[in-house]
Amino acid sequence: MNTNGGSSSGGTSSASSTNGWRKIDSKWYFYKNGVKQTGWLLDKSKWYFLDSNGVMQTGWIKDDGKWYFLDSDGVMATGWKKVNGKWYFLDSKGVMQTGWLKDDEKWYYLDSDGAMATGWKKVNGKWYFLDSDGVMQTGWLKDDEKWYYLDSDGAMATGWKKVNGKWYFLDSDGVMQTGWLKDNTKWYYLNSSGEMATGIIQTDGNYYALKDNGEMLANTSIPVESNGALKI
Secondary structure (H helix, E strand, C coil): CCCCCCEECCCCHHHHHCCEEEEECCEEEEEECCEEECEEEEECCEEEEECCCCCECCEEEEECCEEEEECCCCCECCEEEEECCEEEEECCCCCECCEEEEECCEEEEECCCCCECCEEEEECCEEEEECCCCCECCEEEEECCEEEEECCCCCECCEEEEECCEEEEECCCCCECCEEEEECCEEEEECCCCCECCEEEEECCEEEEECCCCCECCCCCCCECCCCEECC
16 A cells, blocks of 8 residues: 555635545545645545545555455445455455455455355365355365365365275265275275275175275185175
């Protein structure tokens, strides 16, 4: 923010002895010793912006390559601000933020236009999920009847993932898998909760033996059919 605020003469002749705010033709101006002010103005601990004609601005303005928002009374906004149904965040100097933002120990993502993102968002090649309040999620997430796992940094996991001592498999879209899974020529079984099974299991009317690492046994010295089913 350029806080040096220029000044220029103007207004009506009656303004020559004016100090403070003055409304002329439905527009607001600020005078110091009768001189109309321009640029950034600090008045009673609040910031305002007056254009080159001295007119107090409202709404979005761009100054020195940065975006600011001025409320309907001209006061520069800071913190979260909802504009036309979208949320934005302006730092303590009023500058609109973009990208990742940490606020009150929660993470948010603000698009290139400053609008707070919700739902799935791809950032630098990784997928993240922001809830309806814009908060980045971690851990298990159910979306559209499908389960996903988001790491501690919020990035969506794919492939094998160990959670609380149990193994799960998430496909290339991040969706948790269940049932039989073939991975690198080996078969595994994931139960209805997505947990990788070990030991003896029964499914589809057959019994199967699975190693401690989840691999299905087949064509071994124990009575196992070529399809992995135990001969019981």
